Amino acid sequence: MSPGTAPPVVPRGGGREAITRAARESFAERGYHGTSIRDIARGAGLSLSALYHWHAGKQDLLAAVIEESTAEYFGRCDEALREAGDDPAARLGALVRATVEYRVSRQVESTIAASEWRNLEPAHRERLAEMRSAASRLWADLVDDGVARGVFRCEHPDDARRAVIASCNAIAQWFEPDGGLGVPELVERYTAIARRIVDCR
Amino acid sequence: MSPGTAPPVVPRGGGREAITRAARESFAERGYHGTSIRDIARGAGLSLSALYHWHAGKQDLLAAVIEESTAEYFGRCDEALREAGDDPAARLGALVRATVEYRVSRQVESTIAASEWRNLEPAHRERLAEMRSAASRLWADLVDDGVARGVFRCEHPDDARRAVIASCNAIAQWFEPDGGLGVPELVERYTAIARRIVDCR
Amino acid sequence: MSPGTAPPVVPRGGGREAITRAARESFAERGYHGTSIRDIARGAGLSLSALYHWHAGKQDLLAAVIEESTAEYFGRCDEALREAGDDPAARLGALVRATVEYRVSRQVESTIAASEWRNLEPAHRERLAEMRSAASRLWADLVDDGVARGVFRCEHPDDARRAVIASCNAIAQWFEPDGGLGVPELVERYTAIARRIVDCR
Amino acid sequence: MSPGTAPPVVPRGGGREAITRAARESFAERGYHGTSIRDIARGAGLSLSALYHWHAGKQDLLAAVIEESTAEYFGRCDEALREAGDDPAARLGALVRATVEYRVSRQVESTIAASEWRNLEPAHRERLAEMRSAASRLWADLVDDGVARGVFRCEHPDDARRAVIASCNAIAQWFEPDGGLGVPELVERYTAIARRIVDCR
DNA sequence: AATGAATGAGGCTTCATTCAT
DNA sequence: GATGAATGAAGCCTCATTCAT
Secondary structure (H helix, E strand, C coil): CCCCCCCCCCCCCCHHHHHHHHHHHHHHHHCCCCCCHHHHHHHHCCCHHHHHHHCCCHHHHHHHHHHHHHHHHHHHHHHHHHHHCCCHHHHHHHHHHHHHHHHHHCCCHHHHHHHCHHHCCHHHHHHHHHHHHHHHHHHHHHHHHHHHCCCECCCCHHHHHHHHHHHHHHHHHHCCCCCCCCHHHHHHHHHHHHHHHCCEC | CCCCCCCCCCCCCCHHHHHHHHHHHHHHHHCCCCCCHHHHHHHHCCCHHHHHHHCCCHHHHHHHHHHHHHHHHHHHHHHHHHHHCCCHHHHHHHHHHHHHHHHHHCCCHHHHHHHCHHHCCHHHHHHHHHHHHHHHHHHHHHHHHHHHCCCECCCCHHHHHHHHHHHHHHHHHHCCCCCCCCHHHHHHHHHHHHHHHCCEC | CCCCCCCCCCCCCHHHHHHHHHHHHHHHHHCCCCCCHHHHHHHHCCCHHHHHHHCCCHHHHHHHHHHHHHHHHHHHHHHHHHHHCCCHHHHHHHHHHHHHHHHHHCCCHHHHHHHCHHHCCHHHHHHHHHHHHHHHHHHHHHHHHHHHCCCECCCCHHHHHHHHHHHHHHHHHHCCCCCCCCHHHHHHHHHHHHHHHCCEC | CCCCCCCCCCCCCCHHHHHHHHHHHHHHHHCCCCCCHHHHHHHHCCCHHHHHHHCCCHHHHHHHHHHHHHHHHHHHHHHHHHHHCCCHHHHHHHHHHHHHHHHHHCCCHHHHHHHCHHHCCHHHHHHHHHHHHHHHHHHHHHHHHHHHCCCECCCCHHHHHHHHHHHHHHHHHHCCCCCCCCHHHHHHHHHHHHHHHHCEC
């Protein structure tokens, strides 16, 4: 919520969602430590106390936001892979598409999981670590499989995988929604880049 | 500075450097807002007042750290390019090497410039923007030149450039200094990836 | 509530008693300011709103607890004295017994009236002051009478009275219910002490 | 510090003492939980931050106040006993005098150690427990010795000891400094009471 | 060149209480 | 007879900074 913007009117009982949304936006724009819970409450159009009625605290909000974001990404990947069938190239395209679309549709918030991970307290970190590595494994399995089957010819699968992911993730940092570049075109470009990175025949 | 570590003994007159170094480490580990000026003073082994003797304040320290970091990167790039001659492929390798080496040798601090940029006050941001775009231009000129001369055959030079940079930058997030992977080998791998991304013949 | 209006008749139900009991326990264990109204509601197994349905607020609860506690003590004293007859020594024994038994049977709560008295708002304090001094007068009358009749030979009745009361009250601070010391034996010991304090012939 | 009283002007560097004194007064008058650190800072004539410059927090202040109070009492007892020589009756008089004088001269604060003990966090409680039981042992040794030597003929030394202590301690609750009753006279009265309690021949 | 003392603003959180149902 | 939702005030504490030496 940019300063000066009128806070939304929250329907009675709708506090939890309003607060989570406001937290997501603030954490994305100003970071965890740069966000005060007053910012969040104001952004949600509620009082400070209402925030504590719905969440245990700031840390709890961060965990909720990261969890939701990670879950959504994981869900998109999972679904894309299910539709993609068995072909490594198609599966690569599916994950690239899921990642690009996620990064574009959640442009601001999608970086929270990565950049604010360090601010999670151990208890939350441990709980979310599994979700995180599950998403990571999707990529690893895919690339390893492609290499094993001779479809991807890159010599260093781990580095290739990281390069593809980093390339896709970076989109959130420069993409302009109204900049004349459509998402399908974007997906196509990064699929091509990804195929070159893994040296897909 | 990890908790429990004895603060270094600062030689008389060496305050400025000790403080900048401590600020760099704290900003890297905990972020700008996650770092207190007392953390920095403690990390430098100096009093709070000493910090203010050498620097105008926290914001000033952030600007100094980002400036120094950007300048170093820019210097490395510049030098590498000068040694590389005129060949686009060689020049690409030079920038990749400069970036990888920078990211590995300044593993923690190298992300400050990117992640804490938003916390710079306008005055500092404007001043540093030029340095920033100069480094960015080195990459753009290089890729555009390679494409213009037909050495790089990628269709979308901007995306290729961003992918290469993102891939190299990401190294700082996973590299383990004592992990058995040497820097020259790392440079070689990412040079190969970069060449594939730009589709270097 | 407008002045002069009769307080609403509270329908009987389990809530009121459960809340009073929880308040008594919390005030005893953590003190008035150390107890939150949520502690009380939780201790009673009811919601916050239920608490406010039965009581006007925290202050009201404190007054109720102190009133009940004082009334019980006063009742015990009164009854014991009625049974004791006219002999000063017997009357002294009766009050000691009432006090000791009260302090032992209400070990935790019996101190609330004394230690939280200062937290009563003036309105409540004035109302309860009479009960308080009535109990105090029982002791004073007894000792003064014993002295007047030459049965107690202590020179300073006021100090003797205070010493006896303080000695009995202190029992609540150290007595262990399962510690092998029975209440009758305890009463006997403190009766003896009390008689020596007033110098009963 | 009563409300409305002008806070004292604190000489530069004298913050620590001013704050400890203000804490002592507030804890005594309103209890630990009833005292806010703003009360303390205001009472000391300093800012909130100055309080934290000198003490780690509210809990730290409580521990400091209790420690100082206990130490002073212990010191008074120790000195009084040293002057008293070997005679049990004289030693009893010495401890009574030390206790009475302490309770009168530190009328308000002397109860903090007892009433706020439960609000000490375990770390502090453990640290101070030894001081506490040392003072307690002075009394126990004295009474046991008197009984062993046949000077005190009470049958239950533990109860006698507790009664004497409770009687002396209670003085702080009713004594009025300008009430016409001098401290020497007070000491004499309670010494007599104590002797009767232990049944000193 | 450096320090300890002090500050006002703001941090997160809990408080007792009221509202609408 | 009872509840979940919401609030404003106040709680303790840490912040970046300045002052006097």
